[in-house]
Amino acid sequence: MKLINGLIIFIMSCFLSSMSFSKDLTVGLKSEPSSIDPHYHNLGPNNSFSTHIFDSLVGTDENQQHYPNLAVSWKPIDDTTWEFKLRKNVKWHDGSDFTADDVIFTSQRAPNVPKSPSGFGTYLKGKTFIKIDSHTIHIKTGKPYPLMPNDISTVKIISKKHGENASTSDYNSGKAAIGTGPYKFVQWVPGDKIVIEANENYHGALKNKPAYKKVLFKPIKTGPARIAALLAGDVDLIDSVPPLDVARLKKNNKLKLMSGPSNRVIYLHMDQFREDSPHIRAIGGGKIKNPLMNVKVRKAISLAINRDAMVEKVMEGIAVKAGQLLPAGFHGVSPKMKPDPYDPSTAKKLLKEAGYGDGFEMTIHGPNDRYINDAKIAEALAQMLSRIGIKAKVETMPKAVYFKRASSGGPNKSPEFSFMVLGWGAGSGEASSPLRALLHSYDKSIGMGRANRGRHSDPAVDKIIQKALSTVDADARGKLLAEATEIAVGQNYGVIPVHYQMNTWATTSNLSYQPRTDERTIVMGLSDN
Amino acid sequence: MTAFLLKRSTQSLLVLFIMSLLVFSGVNLVGDPVEMLINPEADQEDVERVIRELGLDRPITEQYWFFLVNAFKGDLGTSFVFGEPALKLIIQRMPATLELAFFSLFISIIFALPLGIYAGLKPESKISKLIMAGSILGFSMPTFWVGIIFIMIFAVHLGWLPSTGRGEIGTFMGIHSSLFTLDGLSHIFLPALNLALFKLSSIVRLTRAGTREIIHQDYIKFARAKGLSENRVINTHLLKNILIPIVTVVGLEFGSLIAFSTVTETIFAWPGMGKLIIDSIYNLDRPVIVAYLMIIVFFFVFLNLIVDILYTILDPRVRIQGSK
Numbered sequence: 001m002k003l004i005n006g007l008i009i010f011i012m013s014c015f016l017s018s019m020s021f022s023k024d025l026t027v028g029l030k031s032e033p034s035s036i037d038p039h040y041h042n043l044g045p046n047n048s049f050s051t052h053i054f055d056s057l058v059g060t061d062e063n064q065q066h067y068p069n070l071a072v073s074w075k076p077i078d079d080t081t082w083e084f085k086l087r088k089n090v091k092w093h094d095g096s097d098f099t100a101d102d103v104i105f106t107s108q109r110a111p112n113v114p115k116s117p118s119g120f121g122t123y124l125k126g127k128t129f130i131k132i133d134s135h136t137i138h139i140k141t142g143k144p145y146p147l148m149p150n151d152i153s154t155v156k157i158i159s160k161k162h163g164e165n166a167s168t169s170d171y172n173s174g175k176a177a178i179g180t181g182p183y184k185f186v187q188w189v190p191g192d193k194i195v196i197e198a199n200e201n202y203h204g205a206l207k208n209k210p211a212y213k214k215v216l217f218k219p220i221k222t223g224p225a226r227i228a229a230l231l232a233g234d235v236d237l238i239d240s241v242p243p244l245d246v247a248r249l250k251k252n253n254k255l256k257l258m259s260g261p262s263n264r265v266i267y268l269h270m271d272q273f274r275e276d277s278p279h280i281r282a283i284g285g286g287k288i289k290n291p292l293m294n295v296k297v298r299k300a301i302s303l304a305i306n307r308d309a310m311v312e313k314v315m316e317g318i319a320v321k322a323g324q325l326l327p328a329g330f331h332g333v334s335p336k337m338k339p340d341p342y343d344p345s346t347a348k349k350l351l352k353e354a355g356y357g358d359g360f361e362m363t364i365h366g367p368n369d370r371y372i373n374d375a376k377i378a379e380a381l382a383q384m385l386s387r388i389g390i391k392a393k394v395e396t397m398p399k400a401v402y403f404k405r406a407s408s409g410g411p412n413k414s415p416e417f418s419f420m421v422l423g424w425g426a427g428s429g430e431a432s433s434p435l436r437a438l439l440h441s442y443d444k445s446i447g448m449g450r451a452n453r454g455r456h457s458d459p460a461v462d463k464i465i466q467k468a469l470s471t472v473d474a475d476a477r478g479k480l481l482a483e484a485t486e487i488a489v490g491q492n493y494g495v496i497p498v499h500y501q502m503n504t505w506a507t508t509s510n511l512s513y514q515p516r517t518d519e520r521t522i523v524m525g526l527s528d529n
Numbered sequence: 530m531t532a533f534l535l536k537r538s539t540q541s542l543l544v545l546f547i548m549s550l551l552v553f554s555g556v557n558l559v560g561d562p563v564e565m566l567i568n569p570e571a572d573q574e575d576v577e578r579v580i581r582e583l584g585l586d587r588p589i590t591e592q593y594w595f596f597l598v599n600a601f602k603g604d605l606g607t608s609f610v611f612g613e614p615a616l617k618l619i620i621q622r623m624p625a626t627l628e629l630a631f632f633s634l635f636i637s638i639i640f641a642l643p644l645g646i647y648a649g650l651k652p653e654s655k656i657s658k659l660i661m662a663g664s665i666l667g668f669s670m671p672t673f674w675v676g677i678i679f680i681m682i683f684a685v686h687l688g689w690l691p692s693t694g695r696g697e698i699g700t701f702m703g704i705h706s707s708l709f710t711l712d713g714l715s716h717i718f719l720p721a722l723n724l725a726l727f728k729l730s731s732i733v734r735l736t737r738a739g740t741r742e743i744i745h746q747d748y749i750k751f752a753r754a755k756g757l758s759e760n761r762v763i764n765t766h767l768l769k770n771i772l773i774p775i776v777t778v779v780g781l782e783f784g785s786l787i788a789f790s791t792v793t794e795t796i797f798a799w800p801g802m803g804k805l806i807i808d809s810i811y812n813l814d815r816p817v818i819v820a821y822l823m824i825i826v827f828f829f830v831f832l833n834l835i836v837d838i839l840y841t842i843l844d845p846r847v848r849i850q851g852s853k
Contacts, residue, residue, distance in 0.1 A: 028693070034610045041610075042568040115582060115612040117566035122575050168612050190611070191622060191800035191808075192695055218694050220798040221808070224677050225693060229798075232684035232692040369811075400813045404561035427570050437570065447572030 025212040028226045028235035029521060032219035034117075036188055037171035038156035038179075039110040042118045047154070048520035049217070052196055054156035054179035057084055057103065058149045059208075062516040062525060063329060064263065064429030066149050070098065070157055070180065074149055076472050077138075082148045086135040090203040092159045093178045093185075100131040105160035113168060123151040146472040150428040182210040182524060193218055208524040215523050230255060230506055237513060239521040241504040243318040243372060249506060259504040260515025261320050261327045264425040265434070266371055268381075268496040269406075270298055271418040273455035278410070279363040279418035283391060291356045292418065292454075298493035300350035304388045305381065306342040311499055314373055314380045318504060322497035324485050325424070325434040330517075331474070332431030332481030337490050339497070347388045359389025365406065366421035368396040372501055378421050381498075392419075406453050415453040422453065423501065425519065431481040432469060438495055439488040440465050456494035461487050537837055541830045548826045549600070552819050553593050562609050562813040583609055596819070605823060606816030610809070615820035619802055625695055626794070626801030628706050630786045632717055633725035634779065641729045645736025646763065646771075652741065660733060667730030672789065676723045676796040683719055691716050693798045720797040724790055728782065732775060739771030746770075784829070 031045040038050035059069035071084040090098040107129040111121035126145075130138040139148060159178050166176035177185035180203065183196040194217040198210035218235060220226045223242040227249065229235045241249065241257065250257055270292040271277040282288035291297040307321040320327060323339035351357055362385075366378035375396040382392035396402075409416030426433035441457035442449035448462075449455075461484055468480035488494045505513040505521065514525040563579050571579075580586050584595070596606060605616045648657040684692035696716030699709030707713025743749060744767065752762050791803030798804070802821065809817040 035612065040612060041566070042571075043566070115607060117563075117579060117583065117609055117612070118568045118571060119575070119578070121578065122568060122571045125574075172613070189800065190618070191804055192625075218798060220693050221804075222796055222798075225680065225796050225798060228677070228680040228685055229693045232680070232688060234684070234692050234694075398811075400560040400565060400811065403564035407564060408561070424569065427568065433570060444573045447574055450572050450576070451569060 023212050024214045024216070025237070025523060025526070026216045026218060026235045027521065027523065028218050028220045028229050028238040030219075030221060030223075030226065030238075030240040032191070032194070032217070035168055035172055036174070036177050036185060036194075037113065037168040038158065039106075039113045039120055040116050040168045040171070042120055042122065042154070044519060048522060049194065050156050050179075051181065051520065051522050052183040052215075052524075053177060053181045053185050054158065055181050056153050056156050057086070058153035060153050060429065060518065062260075062514050064517050066153060070103075071137075071152075074152075076148070079144045079472070080141050082139045082141075082145075083132075084137045084139065084152070086137065087203060088135055090180050091201055092161075092180055093199060094159075094162070095201075096159070096161055098157075098159075098180055099134045100137050101134075102157055102160045103137050104129050104131050105163060106155060106157045109158065109163055110155050115168070120155050123154050127151075144470045144472050146468075146470070146474070146477050147428060147430070147432065150430060154427070182208050183215065186214075191219060210524075211526065212523065227506070230508065233508070236511060237505065237507045237521070237523075237526060239503070239505050241506050243316040243504070246316060246318055246504055254509055255506050256509050256512055257504055257506045258513050258515050259318055259502045261517065262425065262501045262503050262519050263326060263330065263427070263429060263517045264371075264423050264501040264519070265322050265325050265327075266319075266374075266377065266421065266423045266498045266501060267322070267325070267438075268301070268498065269415075269420050269422055269438075269452075269454040270301075270456075270496070271415070271454055272457070272494075273414075277418040278416065279365070281361045283358055283361055285361070288360055290418075291354065291360055294354045294356075295491075295493055296350045296354040297356060298496065300347040300354070300388060301385065301390070302340045302493060302496045303343045303347040303350070304384050304390075305340070305496070305498060306384055307339050307499060308342065309384075310377065310380060314376050315499065315502075318372070318502045319499040320502060322499045324431075324489055324497055325438070325495075326426055326431050327500045327517075330426065330429060330431060332435075332468070332478045332485070334482035334485050334490070336482075337486060344387050351388060351390075357389075359391060361391045361393070362419055363393045363395055363417075364419050364421065365402070365417040366394070366396045367399040367402040370399040370402070371421075371423045374421060374423075377498070381421070407451070415455065417453070420453060421498075422451075424451070427518070429518070431485055432465070432477075435465050435481060435484050435488065436469065439484075454495065456488070456492065458488065458492055458494065461492070461494070534838070537834055541834055544830050545823070545826060549597070549819075549823060550593070552822045552826075553596060554589070556815050556818050557589055557592070560813050562815060565813045566609060600823070605820035608809075608814055608817050610812050610814045610817070615816045616824075618805060618817060619821055619824060622800060622802045622805050624706065625799060626787060626790055626803060628708055629717060629721055629724060629790055629794070629799060629801060630783065632708060633721040633723075634728065634783065634786060636721055637725040637729035637732055638779070640725075641732035642736055642768075642775075645733040646740050646767070648733065649737040649740025649744065650763075652737075661737070664730040664733045667726045667733075670726075672723060672727070672792045673796055675726060676720070676793055679719050679723055680796070690719050692719075695800055720793050720799050723797070724786065724793045727789065728779075728786060732779070735775055735778060736771060739774060740767065743767055743770050784832075 033046040033049040034041050038054045055070045057071035059067045061067055070087050072087050074084045077083045111119055111124045113119055126141055128140045132138055162176045162178045170176040174185050182199055182202045184199050186195040186197050188194045197214050202210055220229055226238045227245060230238050249255055272293055275290055277290040280290055311319045311321055321339040324334055324337045326333050364378050364382055366374050368375040378394045378396055382394045385392045405416045406420055424434045436448055437451045439456055440448040441462050442452045442455055464480055464484040468477050471477040503519050507513050510529055511526055563576060567576060567579055608615050608618055644660050648660045651657050680692045683690045696707045696713035697710040698705050698707050701709045707717060749766055752766050791807055794801045794803040795807055806821045
């Protein structure tokens with residue numbers, strides 16, 4: 001009887017799988033990965049693509065919440081040790097078994113890939129991996145470390161058998177690209193296409209079952225060409241639909257558009273470390289004490305920004321007003337903070353109180369090819385600021401030039417600009433990411449404030465951030481992060497948040513895509529209508 | 530002859546050297562590749578690691594010296610973005626660009642010659658005026674705009690041709706090219722036509738001018754007087770004579786066809802060298818930019834050398850001057 005039952009299930013599953021695998025899919029991507037090696041380049045397009053082939057211990061869903069993937073459970077067992085229980089009966093694409101050895105091997109390889117332009121040492125340093133048994137791992141840290149699941153979720157697990165002695169080229173050619181993920185790697189022709197096919201033996205964490213027999217990724221860099229390819233039926237899914245086209249495309253019933261908020265906030269950094277700021281002058285061009293050092297001026301600028309107009313007019317409605325560093329729903333977000341209202345008269349009053357009633361001249365710097373509508377944002381800001389008496393000029397430039405100058409273009413590698421438009425995406429999905437990088441005092445020795453381009457510094461905030469980063473209890477940490485945000489952004493105006501970027505995907509009308517806050521385009525997020 | 534060759538070769542090497550100096554220092558003046566490549570969440574320590582890994586912590590003169598030494602060994606550096614040899618990346622994509630350039634050259638000649646001859650033979654007819662007006666349009670419309678309009682008409686509205694990418698690749702006599710499959714041809718047609726338009730227009734005008742001039746020559750009159758058929762007059766006597774300037778122009782501007790292809794390649798997501806160089810400039814992938822420019826410079830220097838050698842063979846006066 002058992003045998004017959006088993007047989008029926010086997011036949012059924014064959015039938016079902018052959019049904020679900022019957023379709024092919026083509027995806028038009030704005031950016032293609034620079035490698036198939038999951039540890040070579042820690043950057044959006046690479047991490048997005050490698051999710052199809054490789055699994056991490058901890059999975060992240062569309063809202064960057066964690067779910068058990070190759071690890072079935074994880075918990076801290078003492079102050080400095082986390083225990084990860086691994087999933088059993090998981091097979092690599094070549095049929096061999098997944099064990100703790102593969103995880104240990106991954107932890108050794110991932111931070112040390114030769115020639116890697118951005119490695120995973122960022123997430124793995126200070127962590128010691130210990131194999132307890134074939135399916136249990138302990139990770140030890142020097143001091144209590146709460147962000148373990150976040151860090152571990154970024155690292156894709158590779159097979160020891162195929163990864164030993166394998167170079168990045170071996171992954172690109174497919175020789176070593178053996179994962180446990182829902183799809184198997186078939187071929188990559190750089191600049192042309194990536195082909196993957198369904199892994200019929202997928203272990204099946206959550207809803208990530210492969211639904212397509214073969215998937216073809218095509219890099220199509222220009223927005224209009226991507227849209228045309230979708231309209232022509234050459235691709236079934238595209239990412240990064242330009243906001244300008246969204247309203248028009250919504251009327252087309254051959255397509256479906258899906259927008260969702262991302263983890264990226266567009267914000268303003270202001271020079272707070274130079275008495276004489278290079279791009280700020282008194283009206284008429286004379287010298288003036290840097291007004292941005294004064295919190296009243298910074299608050300005035302925030303009140304002078306008409307965020308509704310910014311979202312509606314500049315972003316075509318495809319954005320959300322921001323009052324802090326991450327939208328609601330993320331860990332460590334303050335429930336109290338709302339976006340500042342548009343209030344130019346109070347702003348003018350504040351300027352007067354601060355002693356800048358006559359206003360001043362300033363240059364706003366921004367990139368013109370990095371964020372959605374970035375140059376337009378800078379221009380709109382200049383107009384809004386002129387209403388409270390700040391005569392702002394706008395200078396935008398390609399990101400290739402901009403970021404170097406914004407980080408280290410000044411004397412002694414200090415930030416060059418006085419007032420700049422920037423964006424921050426919280427890859428780890430927690431408020432600690434922007435807080436430590438943008439608002440903690442710049443301190444090379446402890447790796448804090450790397451992107452603090454205004455050099456805002458408040459010892460009280462630093463203390464709270466550091467405390468939060470060693471508080472393992474999630475709720476307590478969340479409260480600390482919210483507190484740090486309330487002081488650093490809400491009181492100090494260390495940075496001024498403008499809006500959260502939204503990303504838009506488009507599919508043919510018979511499909512739909514679940515927007516992701518991490519901006520990734522993952523085939524498993526597609527569903528039939 | 531040997532002395533001449535020697536002299537020219539040294540000159541060519543000198544040009545290559547000066548170009549490498551200019552390109553290398555120019556590219557290194559702009560931006561910071563690490564800012565482009567690194568994950569924003571990385572801290573200062575990671576940034577410094579990457580700077581060391583890419584060799585950017587060394588003084589620029591030392592970096593240049595390394596580049597020169599390796600270049601002599603045939604290694605033009607390793608791409609920051611892909612981690613693969615820059616030369617390999619470029620050569621990988623060269624066939625796609627070359628087949629696009631050749632095919633669009635083919636299209637422009639096939640269409641331009643008959644149109645140009647017709648316009649030259651019957652300058653007063655309405656069709657000729659239409660052809661000439663069309664050629665002005667072809668000159669003046671921007672490539673990227675025409676490309677998008679082509680996609681909208683032929684791929685989106687009519688659905689005849691695919692909108693993007695390169696098709697299946699076939700093999701014929703050991704050559705791999707998408708020109709050998711039906712799928713490949715359907716993919717290449719729109720980008721090639723887009724790229725050909727400018728060239729087509731100029732060849733039409735050139736052909737018309739040539740036809741107008743030659744049709745009044747005595748030997749054409751004589752051929753007609755002999756009672757030859759109009760077909761034979763045109764196909765043999767006229768065509769052969771107007772082809773001389775056209776071949777020269779086509780040959781000379783083949784390079785510019787490859788250069789113009791960057792725009793077309795970007796719009797049609799054609800995986801060629803042009804798209805690679807645009808992406809590399811965008812991402813500050815310095816080794817690829819330098820390698821690409823060095824290859825182009827080498828290409829031109831080499832072509833010039835060949836032309837000069839051909840001149841010495843054709844024109845003894847050059848040889849005498851050269852060997853002095």
